[in-house]
Amino acid sequence: xxxxxxxxxxxxxxxxxxxxxxxxxxxxxxxxxxxxxxxxxxxxxxxxxxxxxxxxxxxxxxxxxxxxxxxxxxxxxxxxxxxxxxxxxxxxxxxxxxxxxxxxxxxxxxxxxxxxxxxxxxxxxxxxxxxxxxxxxxxxx
Amino acid sequence: xxxxxxxxxxxxxxxxxxxxxxxxxxxxxxxxxxxxxxxxxxxxxxxxxxxxxxxxxxxxxxxxxxxxxxxxxxxxxxxxxxxxxxxxxxxxxxxxxxxxxxxxxxxxxxxxxxxxxxxxxxxxxxxxxxxxxxxxxxxxx
DNA sequence: CTGGATGCAAAGGTTTTGCACGCTA
DNA sequence: TAGCGTGCAAAACCTTTGCATCCAG
Numbered sequence: 001x002x003x004x005x006x007x008x009x010x011x012x013x014x015x016x017x018x019x020x021x022x023x024x025x026x027x028x029x030x031x032x033x034x035x036x037x038x039x040x041x042x043x044x045x046x047x048x049x050x051x052x053x054x055x056x057x058x059x060x061x062x063x064x065x066x067x068x069x070x071x072x073x074x075x076x077x078x079x080x081x082x083x084x085x086x087x088x089x090x091x092x093x094x095x096x097x098x099x100x101x102x103x104x105x106x107x108x109x110x111x112x113x114x115x116x117x118x119x120x121x122x123x124x125x126x127x128x129x130x131x132x133x134x135x136x137x138x139x140x141x
Numbered sequence: 142x143x144x145x146x147x148x149x150x151x152x153x154x155x156x157x158x159x160x161x162x163x164x165x166x167x168x169x170x171x172x173x174x175x176x177x178x179x180x181x182x183x184x185x186x187x188x189x190x191x192x193x194x195x196x197x198x199x200x201x202x203x204x205x206x207x208x209x210x211x212x213x214x215x216x217x218x219x220x221x222x223x224x225x226x227x228x229x230x231x232x233x234x235x236x237x238x239x240x241x242x243x244x245x246x247x248x249x250x251x252x253x254x255x256x257x258x259x260x261x262x263x264x265x266x267x268x269x270x271x272x273x274x275x276x277x278x279x280x281x282x
Numbered sequence: 283c284t285g286g287a288t289g290c291a292a293a294g295g296t297t298t299t300g301c302a303c304g305c306t307a
Numbered sequence: 308t309a310g311c312g313t314g315c316a317a318a319a320c321c322t323t324t325g326c327a328t329c330c331a332g
Binding site: 148149150151168169170185186189190193209210211 | 295296297298299305306307
């Protein structure tokens, strides 16, 4: 179920290539800006369409968990993420952790298939940051 | 840090009241439709503003899901959620589970404060559903 | 060649915001 | 009465889509 009948266009190859180079889990428009340096005429719509295709093929990860914008990860190996509660940035957890055990877990009206551990914290930029007053501050990115 | 200098308006009280009655983790507009039955002249903006205030005060939970609609939970006691990978609906896990241990977990550039287990699966409506062909289908709500 | 992919621009869906007025404390 | 909260509408934001054209296989 990996490869359908899809073409490896120049755009798709470069999007995948740049995303794999990054560890920053960029948003679609951040990646768009980066890819634009190699393909100045690419459109944001193309970036979105390719990220969709690539994530359905399992070649990239679409991180839907929080923040306002989706973020993407070129590293599809099993690993956990941290999210900055202040700005939404995402980082990789270094340790390999087991997935939460699903066997004793139930929820009425749902068939549970898997679980993930998600971590939260503050990134360096926001720790140094000052415009964030409230402890338990709002999410802004 | 709970209560600032905020007023308990009729709108805010009814929003909180209705949300606490529900176990469905409604989106803002779903809750808007429900609250409208008691306050026909309330605006959607007011619902959003109050859900913001209430979640900052810790009186409700804002369940963030990037790129789609946020959902809200009137039950702020510690419990885990399941998300339907097909429609985005959220349910409550019945078992009380421990939070992932943060002590041995690190990520470069981040100060990790806590972790949660999140579960994924399929809800009843989507299991019975038919318009979902692809195994590993796309998220639509 | 053929049909999937692109660029462009417009539309779509969700959330936020400015403003004048209303109402809680 | 003061100033937070409201309703309304417009704007902002992120993502998706229609269409004519392009190009990978």
